[in-house]
Each structure stands twice: as structure tokens, then as C-alpha cells.
Amino acid sequence: MADLSSTIAGIRSPNPFWLASAPPTDKAYNVVRAFKAGWGGVVWKTLGEDPPVVNVSSRYGAHLDTDRRMIGFNNIELISDRPLAVNLQEIIEVKRDFPDRAMVVSLMARIEEEAWAGLARRIAETGAADGLELNLGCPHGMCERGMGSAIGQVPEMVEQVTRWVKNAVNLPVIVKLTPNITNILWSAEAAKRGGADAVSLINTVNSIVAVDLDAMAPTPVVDGKGSHGGYCGPAVKPIALNMVAEIARNPDTHGLPVSGIGGITTWRDAAEFLALGATNVQVCTAAMTYGFKIVEDMIGGLSNWMDEKGYRTLDELSGRAVRNVVNWNDLNMNFSTKAVIDPALCIDCGRCHIVCEDTSHQAIRIDAGEGRRVFTVVNEECVGCNLCSHVCPVPDCITMVPEQTDLPYVTWPNDARNPMRVPEAAE
């Protein structure tokens, strides 16, 4: 059976599934329930200097599919609204009762050294924290006070804050990055320069998640008004995967441990983050959608899949897909794949045909069959775009089959069809 024990920046946990800094990790009651359910670690909800912040009523908005499945979620909640001493005491008690779990504490402060260093020392003095996570990403509320993403969006500030905290305490420091930037590498590199032991990403995406068409206000609606908030959940996973991969394949940040965050809902999502270089993952929305029990299948599913694939440890898996993440210009222009429709599995919905016909390459033909339609790919027109296979409701009914060609691997810079191609020097 695969060994799921995980170590990131020297912080150990029995499995790679942590709860991210968020409402589920706001107090001992929740965290104890999470640890009893099997979560490997938590990042305690962000602590700030006293007096604690005050939150508004009505805090979450949702982006739902027509069947009410959660596509995305956003919030306008601030950091912990409980006194610092109360949080610290609870952190001590929970860590005492669950010594094998990772207890990382998130913190946020004004852009002043003493504010960050003082807060970090208070946390370190508990002796209960396995590490710190710097919240440099909250895109709502706190940024209006010069904190959160107001710091995370300026690489120089990221570096500075990281250095202040590293100098103040002797604990592993994870810098949580905001996706609300132009280039994630600028802030990742800054964190590394500042001495970060790891980065975690992504924090929430700035968003208006929905508009209440009766109130004519963004949701969540606070007395007739709404504000932009932090977007998370399954919809942000692709954004997060790209940013994790960018850091993993960038020479300047390669090797910097990454804690992957962003819409992780299943073990498969987690495996994808790990494959792109994450060392562990953090989860919030899935727990807020289903409760803590979902970690059971995350652990079981990842373990079973690793056994099936022969991965014995997370280290063997982590980063396995990174070398296959390349720039477009490094793709093989001679590769060709064609859709193949299995008539035995086809249920005659016609979706492949109509999307190809209306929006793509008119490459799926309809013939009359016996009491049903027969859909066939016109190979000459099919460009291998995958659209039909994505919209098909039946798994494996439409597969993409690479064509056997004897053509060499040729990238666009070297492709004869490229008008900008630099001709190879004549012999």
C-alpha cells in the first residue's frame, strides 16, 4: 500500500491533505472535527493583531450549475475575528491532542516589520505551530487596509515581509500567493529571495460571483450592497494548476516546495496538483460543500490509484508531469489525432455532431442506422480538437486516436510553414 506520509518544508503530516486557512479552520471545535475525520493537517485561519476584525453578515456567494452543483464559491469574510490569545490557546490544546498532524498557522499584519515579527513571535512562543503561512493574498476587505493582496501584488513587499518573518522566528515559513497578478513567477521568486521555505497557491481569485437580480446587487448581498470577494472551488482549479506548474518548471523557483490549493475536490484533483510539482495540497471549498468526511475518499482514492500505478511514495509521484509542461512553441506540429466514435457505446444524443457542425470543423457525419442515427468522424475534416469527446455524455464513447505517421518531431520555430522561421545555417 502506498505511503501517503508527507513532508513539506520540514513539516510532517500523515497524509498530504490539509485544510486551507479559511472558515473550516477558524477554531478548535472545527479543527478537532477535521482531525478526527482524518485530515493530515490544517492551516489555522489567519491571525491578526488585536483588536480582532469585525465581519459583516452575509459572507458567501455561489456559482451553481442548473442542478445546484457547486461550480465556484466566493466569500467576503475577513481574517479571524476572535482575540489572538483565544486562538493561540486553542492551537496549543489541539496540537497537544493531535501531535502527529501538521499545525500551520496563518498570519497577516500591516506592512511594518514589528507588526509581522511580533505576531510571528507570539505564534512561535506557543510551541505548537509546525510552521507559519503568510497570508499575502486575501483579495477583499483586508487589502483595503493595506494588507492581504495589497502586499502580495507587490513582489518587493512579498520579499520584505518574508524576510521579516524569517528573521524573527525559527519556524518554516510558507508564503501564500495571490493569483490576482500578472505573472505568478514574480511573487514566487520574491518569496524565495525573502527566504521562504515553501509557497502555497492559489489564494482566492478576485470576483463577483453572481448578481441578485431582484436586489440588483452582487452576492453576497449586505443590506442591498455587495462587494467583490475571493473566488474558489472547482472552477479555479485550472488557474491554480497552471500557476503551480509555472513555478515548478521555472529554473529560478524549481525545487521550491509548493503546497497546492485551488478547487481540489477529489483524489484525482490532488494527484494532478502533485503531478505538476506540488508537495501536498490544501482543501477548503470541498469541505465547505460536503463536510470533512470527503477526506476519506481523497486518501483512499489516491492510495488505490498510486498502488495501481506503482507509486510507493508521494515523492515518487510529485512533479512527474512537470517535464511534459512546455511552451506552445515546443509542441510537435506533425502530431495528428482523430476522434473515433464507438457505435456500441453511442446513445444517439447527437451532441458531438451539433457542436462540431455549429462551432468547429463540420467533421461528424450523420447516417441513418437501424432505428437510430450513426455518427461517423470525417477524418479529412477532423483536426483532433477533442471537442466532441468532451461533450459526449458517455465515458470512452469518443476516443482520440493518434495517427501513425513517420514524420519527425517538428516545432513551430522549425516548421517550414512558419514565415518567421530562422533558416538553419547553410552547411
Added chain:
Amino acid sequence: MTLIAPLATAPIPAEDDRASPYVDLSPAMTPVQALAESNRCLFCYDAPCIKACPTGIDIPAFIRSIATGNLKGAATTILSENIMGGTCGRVCPTETLCEQSCVRNRAEDRPVAIGRLQRHATDRLIDGEPAHPFPRAAATGKRVAVVGAGPAGLSCAHRLATLGHEVTVFEAKAKSGGLNEYGLAPYKMADDFAQREVAFILGVGGISVEHGRKLGADLSLDSLRADFDAVFLGVGLGSNNRLGIPGEERAGVEDATAFIERVRQAPPGQPPAVGRSVVVIGGGNTAIDAAIQAKRLGAEDVTLVYRRGRAQMGATAWEQELAQTEGVVIKTFAAPSVIGETDITFERTRLTDGKLSGTGETFTLQADMVLKAVGQKLSADALDGLQITGGKIAIDEAYRTTLSKVWAGGDCVATGEDLTVQSVQDGKLAALAIHSHLTA
């Protein structure tokens, strides 16, 4: 007049009993059920279900509208093709029409519940909207007579009214709705739905209904042709086939359609009495409806006997199973030979190369009440001048009869199965044909 009182009567169940024939067989969907079910629709391209619907309702479109919360749009999509979408959502044999062709059957063996979703959408509009969804075109000054206020007649009248014509409907009975009101089992049309739907249809305006007007009595085809610009006949099938066996005039022997009508028209709380032992003869949906009603009205034993096999029955497999679930015993390959004073005797039959013959072997069932459901036929009286072919009014592809200015549709013509949904389609297409003629 036939003596309809059964020889012995069974105790009648309470009106609000789940087993009462007046309680909805398949209750309306809750919004949560409709949300879940509508999201199962795959929004197929050129969907097989649309082709399977005799009225061609754009089923994926209306179901998507339910899923997006556009219930009014869903109802309008349905009603624009089938103004009796509310009845059809309740009584259509969807298991052999739209739902049979649903692609969800192929991989999951469970179609989207199209019929129930259709009822969900149309109920909301029929019960909840003050304004009729379809406006009328500018008045054409043309007047059309429609004979029969059943599904075909009302469908035709409604479409003509929306096209700007003035319509007068002549109906022999006291209420409009035809078989929706008089011929369908009450558990399919609970809560007076037929009359609510009629009121909705007439809400378009431009339609007046004259009750107690019957062709051959105070109406003639000639006078209608003289007084109106066009005539549509939606007269249905007026008479029942007979068994033609001894004892048919005995007390307690009745046409199933008449029995259903009595059950439908009974005052609240006073359903008709049924026998303790009831035998229903026939294999169509009318036989099933009558048998289930008899059972629900308290009959101890209800036996449905059909002269051919289950596969040859007009009733769908779903209807057959429903009857059995309700406690009806189905016997096949037996034809009635004589009705005795308290019983009925059948001769067993066999089917050889498609030909039915008696085996000589007989059996006898106790029968306080015998309900005959062996088919209906056209009453050809008062249809002078019309060509009748195969027992139906002959029409061309544009629903035109052999008489000028006269069109026909519904069960009195041979366009498809004798179903409500087919009659609605006939009425709609005939209206379009009449409109073309009047505006040519």
C-alpha cells in the same frame, strides 16, 4: 336502455382514500424533483424524442427552460405545438412515444420523465398566469364551424382563433373536452383538469361553444357549409362495437366508455356502484382504465380478458403492469361466448399464423358486472355526402374531406393511433390548412 346496475355491489372506498379512482395516479412533481429530472436531459441535437412526439414538441428546449428556471418559457414551448400539453403530460403513453426514444434509455435504461416534466411546466402556466400566452392575429372576418369540443376540435378552434378567425364550436354534450372530460380515467385527470384546461384554451378569445348541438339533430353539414366559411369535423367515434353474443342485454353489462363516463361525471362523494366480481373484455387502454376504476371503486375481483396475447394488446406494457399492480387479473387468449345470469363463459383461443381460432375449451367467470371495451366506431349518421373509408372519414393530406369547405381530424379520421396527442395534432394541422384556404 341497458340495465347498468350490477347484480351485487361492492362497498365504496372513501373519496380521499389513496385507492380512490379520483386521486391523482402520478402526482405533480415537486420543484425539487423537476430540478433534478430536468438536469438529466442531455439537450440532444435533433432529438429522437421530438420525432416520437405526434405534435412535435421541442422537448429538449422546454426541459432546458425548466432547468434554467424559465417555467413560463417551458410551458409556452410545449403549448405552441400542443395546446393540450397539460392533458398529454398526464395521459400520453409516453413509454411508447417520447420516453421510449429518450437516449437515456440506452445506457441507463431510465428515460427522462418527459411526461411529468411537461405537466410540471404546463400546470404552472394554466394555473398561475392571468394572461393567455398566445395573442390573436388581426381579425380576418372569416367564420369557422367546429363540430365537437374534444381534443381535435378545441385544438383546431384554438389555432384558428390565434390566426384571427372567429370560431363557433358545436358540442352535443353538456361540457367541453370530449374524451378528456368523459373518456379518460379520473385518476389521470384529477382535480377537474379537463375543465380547467378547456377554460385556458378558450381564454385565447374568439371561440364560442354551443352545447347541446348535435350533427343530425339540430345541425346539418349542409347548413354549416352554407353559414360558415369552413367546417371542421372533430366528432370522434360515437358508437361502441358489440360482442354479438347471447346475454349481452343482461343487467350489469355495459360499455366500458359509458362506465368511465359515469365515474367521471358522478357528483363528488357519490361514485357509481360496481359489482363484487367484474369482468372487463378488451385489450386497449379503455379496458385498462375501466378495470382499474372498478377495482378502485371496491370490486373484489376484476378480471380483464383479451382474446389475443399480451403483445397484441393495445394497452402498453406500462398500462398492463399498472392494472396488475392495482390488483386486476389479466387473462389472455380467451373470447367471450355467452353471458349467463351471474357469470360469463369464454372459449380459449389460439393464434396460428396470425389467425385467431377457438380451441373448443371453455371456462366460466363469476360476473356481477361485465364491461365491454372491444373498440369504437364512427357513427356515420348525419355525415351524408362524406366518403367513409375503412370506417373513418376519408381525408387528403391537408385534412380536407371529399366535401368542399369541410375538413376533419381526430379519432374520426385515420391519421395515426386514436390518442389525444394525435387528435391535437390533427386539429392543429387542419387549422393551418383551413387558414391557408381562407387566406389564399
